[in-house]
Amino acid sequence: GAGVSQSPSNKVTEKGKDVELRCDPISGHTALYWYRQRLGQGLEFLIYFQGNSAPDKSGLPSDRFSAERTGESVSTLTIQRTQQEDSAVYLCASSFGQGQEKLFFGSGTQLSVL
Amino acid sequence: AQSVTQPDIHITVSEGASLELRCxxxxxxxxxxxWYVQxxxxxxxxLLKYFSGDTLVQGIKGFEAEFKRSQSSFNLRKPSVHWSDAAEYFCAVGEEGGFKTIFGAGTRLFVKA
Known part of the structure; x- marks a missing residue:
């Protein structure tokens, strides 16, 4: 597609349920990033993929969070046993993966945990 | 470790006035x-990026930023603000040869008529 696509755009779930967030990067982009943006705060780095390898998972807040990527395509971020503090906008970005360069962001998934 | 500080949570300027956002x-x-805009x-x-060379960087939408190593700053400026510039602005830093980009907490810009 023309840009980074994220789905769903909004997700409301009950505490304790699992959720899966999807990101379709721009075709040809080898690097893919997940960030979390809590209300009124900056972007918190979660994880980075180069191809389907994740060299840095240090930003994942807990073992309830996991992510995977199929080749240089779709990525899914899974949150198990959701907690209210997981409520945030989850942003995905992609780039050509040649070092520090422009990130192309999706519109995000607004996750609300009740 | 890298970090980014944006001292101003929000700023209000009049349309047509100049703007400077600190980073x-x-x-x-x-x-x-x-600098990114949301x-x-x-x-x-x-909006713009600085890697090396000229410390004054021009970006889109009439924005510019100046890298000052002695002050560890990268402030964003615009000579005349338009109402459509109302948004949240994020400063970010990345490491040479690395991949992680660290973002500041953001500054929300309000533009009054």
């Missing part, structure tokens, strides 16, 4: 510096 970073080597209902968009 200070912490990084041991030469940083890669970015408009209501839209994704983040890159």
């Amino acid at each position: 200070n970073y912490s990084y041991g080597a030469t940083p890669y510096l970015f 408009s209501p209902g839209q994704g983040l968009q890159l």
Whole structure:
């Protein structure tokens, strides 16, 4: 597609349920990033993929969070046993993966945990 | 570790007035510096970036930023603000040869008529 696509755009779930967030990067982009943006705060780095390898998972807040990527395509971020503090906008970005360069962001998934 | 500080949570300026948004970073080597804008209902968009060379960087929408190593700053400026500039602005720093980009907490810009 023309840009980074994220789905769903909004997700409301009950505490304790699992959720899966999807990101379709721009075709040809080898690097893919997940960030979390809590209300009124900056972007918190979660994880980075180069191809389907994740060299840095240090930003994942807990073992309830996991992510995977199929080749240089779709990525899914899974949150198990959701907690209210997981409520945030989850942003995905992609780039050509040649070092520090422009990130192309999706519109995000607004996750609300009740 | 890298860090980015945006001292102003929000700023209000009159349409047509000049604008300066502050950004200070912490990084041991030469940083890669970015400014992104997040408009209501839209994704983040890159305004400009600094990697090396001329310390005054021109970006889109009439924005510019100046890298000052002695002050560890990368402030964003615009000579005349338009109502459509109302948005949230994020300063970010990346490491040379690395991949992680660290973002500041953001500054929300309000523009009054």
